[in-house]
Amino acid sequence: MSETGPPVVVVLGDDRPPLLERLGQAARLRQVTQKGLREALAEADVLLVWDFLTDALPEAWPEHGGPRWVHTASAGVDRLIFPALIDSDAVITNSRGVFERPIAEYVAGLVLAMAKDLPGTYDLQRSQIWRHRETERVAGTRAVVVGGGPIGRATARLLSALGLRTALVARTAREADPDFGRVHGFGELPRLLPEADWVVSAAPLTDETADMFDAATFGRMKRGARFINVGRGPLVVEDDLVAALREGRLGGAALDVFREEPLPGDSPLWQTPGLLVSPHMSADTHGWLEDLAEVFLSNFERWVSGRPLHNIVDKKLGYVPVAAADTPKIEEGM
Known part of the structure; x- marks a missing residue:
């Protein structure tokens, strides 16, 4: 994990998310597929799970260290709820507000x-x-x-x-x-x-x-x-x-x-x-990928400034509790 310089943001997925160029010099981006995930996680500060259908995380998650924050471009987080991640100090957030x-x-x-x-x-x-x-x-x-x-x-x-x-x-x-x-x-x-x-x-x-x-x-x-x-x-x-x-x-x-x-x-x-x-498309409307990127960018601004993150998942429950929800509107930002 990064000790000096901008945080390392690892993006998991074959396709590059839109709008991430707005991060500029605020982050060091590294995009990987499942093949390169294990090595990338060792140095990651943040993991953006853009391929939210992946099953690669449990096997690739490092025994020690790993990202401090994991964000998924989905509402469901069942693919992220595995023992090593639950037991880690990493915070999980989802894309509540888009779907x-x-x-x-x-x-x-x-x-x-x-x-x-x-x-x-x-x-x-x-x-x-x-x-x-x-x-x-x-x-x-x-x-x-x-x-x-x-x-x-x-x-x-x-x-x-x-x-x-x-x-x-x-x-x-x-x-x-x-x-x-x-x-x-x-x-x-x-x-x-x-x-x-x-x-x-x-x-x-x-x-x-x-x-x-x-x-x-x-x-x-x-x-x-x-x-x-x-x-x-x-x-x-x-x-x-x-x-x-x-x-x-x-x-x-x-x-x-x-x-x-x-x-x-x-x-x-x-x-x-x-x-x-229908092929898992009920949430997918024109512009949804940009909306998902906006949710991550808004939360990244909060993360680098030390403010509380939106959409924090209760790792034991497996979802964002309604009573504790703090869901952002899709904001302009980074």
């Missing part, structure tokens, strides 16, 4: 597309078939959004604005929430599922949430309900979801995240009836 509204809009689009059967309309159009159908009204239907962080909250707010009666479920129940009145705890999910027309998974991946959507969970859902996952792939037991769709228990589903990405060509998910597959 919430785009993902909420994507979920709202999926709800409307399924309720109005837009995929069916497109299929009939391609076959030049004129077939009048009736569709569903979403206002007045019930939604359960699982995940009480900023993505889940933004999603629940937008669904409520569409007229859905929305319940938000988080790790810990909370009373007198300013947006939802009550936030339900995970333990209340079995009681909420049988009344839900829509179930949205937007939770972080932790030991508590892994595999939470399995055969038992789908079995508790109302027959014909729809399921959407924009959280993390391992939240869902994919074979159980396939079975629930093929048996007609669920009326439809949409997955934007998967246990293995890219999704293998031989995965049964591609051909499962009633399932919409």
Whole structure:
């Protein structure tokens, strides 16, 4: 690690992030791929995980020393939660503030597309078939959004604005929430599922949430309900979801995240009836890479000046706690 001169900022990823030229002489940049990561970490003061799908960090993390600050260009930090990093003095921050509204809009689009059967309309159009159908009204239907962080909250707010009666479920129940009145705890999910027309998974991946959507969970859902996952792939037991769709228990589903990405060509998910597959794109809107760079640059300014960082992850919980959140607006700066 650097003892004199500007701090060493190691950027992990094949592609160079935009806007980093604004760092100027304030940092010594070193961009590496997974192959050069181990050597680079030994001298790094800061690690910017631009390739946030990497699995290379646990093996490359040094036994002694290492970066004092690790920032990831993602909301989820499950790939950073490994023993050596947890036990280190390194602070972890995420890119909270970039993804919430785009993902909420994507979920709202999926709800409307399924309720109005837009995929069916497109299929009939391609076959030049004129077939009048009736569709569903979403206002007045019930939604359960699982995940009480900023993505889940933004999603629940937008669904409520569409007229859905929305319940938000988080790790810990909370009373007198300013947006939802009550936030339900995970333990209340079995009681909420049988009344839900829509179930949205937007939770972080932790030991508590892994595999939470399995055969038992789908079995508790109302027959014909729809399921959407924009959280993390391992939240869902994919074979159980396939079975629930093929048996007609669920009326439809949409997955934007998967246990293995890219999704293998031989995965049964591609051909499962009633399932919409998208390639982990719900948060990615025009200009999102610049927004991610802005979050890092704003935090870098704080780090070099000794001010508290935004978006500090609780390494034991595996996410940024809502009560402790200090999320920046995307600011102009370095």
